[in-house]
Amino acid sequence: MNIKRRDFLKVAVAGSAAAALPAPAEARPNLEPPPNAVGMLYDATLCIGCKACMVGCKEANGMPVESADESPIWDTPMDTSGKTLNIIKVYRDGTAEVKDRETDGFSFVKRHCLHCVDPSCISVCPTTAMRKDPETGIVTHHPEACIGCRYCVYGCPYNVPKWDFEDAFGQIHKCEFCEHRLAEGKLPACVDRCPTGASLFGTRQEMLEEAHRRLALEPGSTYAYPRNTLADPDRHEAVVPHYIDQVYGEFQGGGTQVLVLAGVPFGKLDLPELPERSFASVSETIQHTVYKGMIAPLALLGGLMFVTRRNLNKDKEK
Amino acid sequence: MKLAKTEPMGGRILTRPFLFLSLLVLIAFGLLLFRFIYGLGAATNLNNGYPWGLWVVLDIHITAAIGCGGFVLAVVIYVMNKGEFHTLIRPALVASAFAYTLANLAAWVDIGRWWNFYQIALPWNINLNSVMFEVAICMALYTLILWIELVPPALEHFGKQKWRKAFFKSLYVIIPLGIVLPTMHQSGLGALIIAAGTKISPLWQTPWIGFLFLTSAIIIGFSIVLFEGMLTVMGLGRRLELHLYRRLMKVLRWILLFYLVFRFAELWYRGALGAIFAETSARTTMFLVENALFLIPLLVLFHPGWRRRARGLFLAAICLLLAGMVLRFNALIIGYTPSAGYVYFPSVIELLVSIGLVALEIVGFIYIVKRFPVLPPRTHTVAPGASKAPAGMTAGQGAA
Numbered sequence: 001m002n003i004k005r006r007d008f009l010k011v012a013v014a015g016s017a018a019a020a021l022p023a024p025a026e027a028r029p030n031l032e033p034p035p036n037a038v039g040m041l042y043d044a045t046l047c048i049g050c051k052a053c054m055v056g057c058k059e060a061n062g063m064p065v066e067s068a069d070e071s072p073i074w075d076t077p078m079d080t081s082g083k084t085l086n087i088i089k090v091y092r093d094g095t096a097e098v099k100d101r102e103t104d105g106f107s108f109v110k111r112h113c114l115h116c117v118d119p120s121c122i123s124v125c126p127t128t129a130m131r132k133d134p135e136t137g138i139v140t141h142h143p144e145a146c147i148g149c150r151y152c153v154y155g156c157p158y159n160v161p162k163w164d165f166e167d168a169f170g171q172i173h174k175c176e177f178c179e180h181r182l183a184e185g186k187l188p189a190c191v192d193r194c195p196t197g198a199s200l201f202g203t204r205q206e207m208l209e210e211a212h213r214r215l216a217l218e219p220g221s222t223y224a225y226p227r228n229t230l231a232d233p234d235r236h237e238a239v240v241p242h243y244i245d246q247v248y249g250e251f252q253g254g255g256t257q258v259l260v261l262a263g264v265p266f267g268k269l270d271l272p273e274l275p276e277r278s279f280a281s282v283s284e285t286i287q288h289t290v291y292k293g294m295i296a297p298l299a300l301l302g303g304l305m306f307v308t309r310r311n312l313n314k315d316k317e318k
Numbered sequence: 319m320k321l322a323k324t325e326p327m328g329g330r331i332l333t334r335p336f337l338f339l340s341l342l343v344l345i346a347f348g349l350l351l352f353r354f355i356y357g358l359g360a361a362t363n364l365n366n367g368y369p370w371g372l373w374v375v376l377d378i379h380i381t382a383a384i385g386c387g388g389f390v391l392a393v394v395i396y397v398m399n400k401g402e403f404h405t406l407i408r409p410a411l412v413a414s415a416f417a418y419t420l421a422n423l424a425a426w427v428d429i430g431r432w433w434n435f436y437q438i439a440l441p442w443n444i445n446l447n448s449v450m451f452e453v454a455i456c457m458a459l460y461t462l463i464l465w466i467e468l469v470p471p472a473l474e475h476f477g478k479q480k481w482r483k484a485f486f487k488s489l490y491v492i493i494p495l496g497i498v499l500p501t502m503h504q505s506g507l508g509a510l511i512i513a514a515g516t517k518i519s520p521l522w523q524t525p526w527i528g529f530l531f532l533t534s535a536i537i538i539g540f541s542i543v544l545f546e547g548m549l550t551v552m553g554l555g556r557r558l559e560l561h562l563y564r565r566l567m568k569v570l571r572w573i574l575l576f577y578l579v580f581r582f583a584e585l586w587y588r589g590a591l592g593a594i595f596a597e598t599s600a601r602t603t604m605f606l607v608e609n610a611l612f613l614i615p616l617l618v619l620f621h622p623g624w625r626r627r628a629r630g631l632f633l634a635a636i637c638l639l640l641a642g643m644v645l646r647f648n649a650l651i652i653g654y655t656p657s658a659g660y661v662y663f664p665s666v667i668e669l670l671v672s673i674g675l676v677a678l679e680i681v682g683f684i685y686i687v688k689r690f691p692v693l694p695p696r697t698h699t700v701a702p703g704a705s706k707a708p709a710g711m712t713a714g715q716g717a718a
Binding site for chain 2: 078079120123124126128129143145146150151154155157162163165166170171253270272275279280282286287288290291297300301307309
């Protein structure tokens with residue numbers, strides 16, 4: 001009896017290592033952005049809510065009009081979806097008198113894929129149907145490999161990937177940074193259509209620098225805001241608003257390639273406060289600690305085979 | 319190799335309860351046809367706020383956990399070398415095999431691109447970072463192992479004694495695989511939520527959630543052996559092997575004590591205990607319900623009077639099954655915060671399909687125990703008082 005118990009304990013010790021113990025021996029750090037990662041800066045204080053970007057997005061990606069009405073006249077989606085990759089939403093408080101103010105004010109926010117530096121959707125996808133371009137860092141979806149488990153929908157901290165529930169043979173839809181347009185040397189459609197420069201295109205590094213430049217400006221002073229890209233000479237003068245002193249996406253969740261500036265707290269704009277360590281790195285650290293080289297599971301298997309075989313043979317002798 | 323004597327129960331298959339359950343199965347399959355033709359959006363109330371619903375939690379997570387009877391008994395019998403529990407293993411394996419088969423089937427029904435399911439097995443698609451990849455592969459393999467473990471009764475049924483003997487030589491590989499694989503994927507099923515980060519309430523979002531799911535799956539494994547055993551006694555008129563169940567529950571209560579101490583120590587260590595009382599919401603209420611369902615059986619199983627009574631054990635088992643279910647609903651759905659504006663409650667079709675899949679498991683179980691040598695014969699029993707019967711006493715015959 002005691003011998004058997006000792007055997008059992010031996011196996012239990014080997015096995016406990018395999019049993020989901022998150023002892024982070026070597027934590028997998030956050031991924032770094034590729035050196036030439038593309039970027040976008042969305043400055044909510046410049047956004048006038050004209051939704052030209054939504055129209056441009058639908059055209060560029062061949063997406064249909066979406067509305068709750070039976071016979072829609074306008075495209076009026078409520079959220080990003082299987083038919084809408086980009087949406088302008090509005091935050092409203094009280095009398096909603098003043099733009100970019102938290103109390104009795106309002107603010108627009110443009111929602112689409114933020115193209116995480118270390119994306120959860122890529123980490124969770126069981127079939128590698130979500131991929132990140134090693135050059136541009138753009139997160140793309142590949143339906144031919146997708147089984148439709150919707151783990152990316154479940155896992156994305158920004159609720160970006162959307163399953164098309166209306167299509168019986170549907171797929172996941174998300175913004176892919178107009179990769180096809182970039183390949184032709186064009187801008188992403190939303191940036192291209194933006195009349196105020198609220199959406200700006202460049203490298204992530206350039207966008208970060210521009211964002212910090214704006215945060216350093218004196219509120220009330222004027223600044224020549226660029227349109228489309230930093231290099232574009234077509235700039236317009238505007239009064240510098242009171243920015244929330246933070247570039248959303250610089251560190252949140254391990255950082256994103258789409259960065260956001262706003263005059264109201266990001267939490268009000270559906271952009272959650274996230275820890276700097278990416279959830280992908282947390283999950284993968286645990287997974288790879290437990291399954292490192294498959295040593296723990298194989299040790300458990302070996303121990304169990306030893307004990308089982310002995311117990312089977314002992315019984316035979318009786 | 320000690321083997322408990324088993325024989326087919328015999329008797330009529332098409333009884334009235336069997337036909338009723340079959341009707342539920344037929345309804346479910348009809349509705350599944352609807353799901354395949356018109357899609358998930360038409361058949362379910364799933365949406366982009368709640369992409370996972372009843373089918374994922376009940377028909378995959380909970381069904382797989384309920385299929386842990388075979389896993390737990392394999393540890394008790396072959397690792398801890400308690401051969402006297404061998405009378406329980408065949409029915410437990412049949413139930414487990416059905417449960418796991420249905421969990422796999424449910425996974426296939428639930429994925430939106432079901433025609434594309436094989437993509438997960440293509441080498442160039444493998445993502446070793448994905449918890450779901452590990453879970454899917456381990457669950458599929460373990461389901462195969464469970465059916466392999468059921469080859470002996472089939473060979474006995476068809477009278478292939480020589481093959482049966484040859485098969486027993488492979489047991490020392492098959493049985494350990496049948497322990498390692500569930501250890502891996504039962505923890506993986508919990509670890510699925512880790513990547514969702516702060517979308518999951520701190521009451522469930524912990525690096526240890528996989529360990530909690532595994533431990534609770536083991537608790538469910540013990541409970542389902544007792545629950546199914548008692549149902550077989552009541553429904554199919556078998557003799558109650560109370561002494562065996564008492565001993566199982568004696569082991570279980572220590573695992574249960576460990577689970578609860580660990581659960582709350584971990585919450586305390588992480589500073590999440592306050593979240594229980596920070597608000598009164600469906601979430602905190604469900605947390606209390608979940609842990610009350612773990613706590614009540616603990617009290618029952620340590621109570622000197624209750625733990626000896628069949629009724630006490632049955633109550634404890636039912637509470638623990640519910641506790642494991644609530645834990646899974648909580649961790650995956652109740653504790654999950656979607657983006658604003660989304661609500662979810664399962665559709666009638668989701669409910670009827672889930673009910674039909676459970677009915678299919680019962681129908682399959684009944685058919686197999688009536689036609690194949692799974693249950694001990696009616697006459698075979700040990701006096702209920704002899705709970706300390708030495709190993710081998712219950713053995714009807716040697717295998718080799």
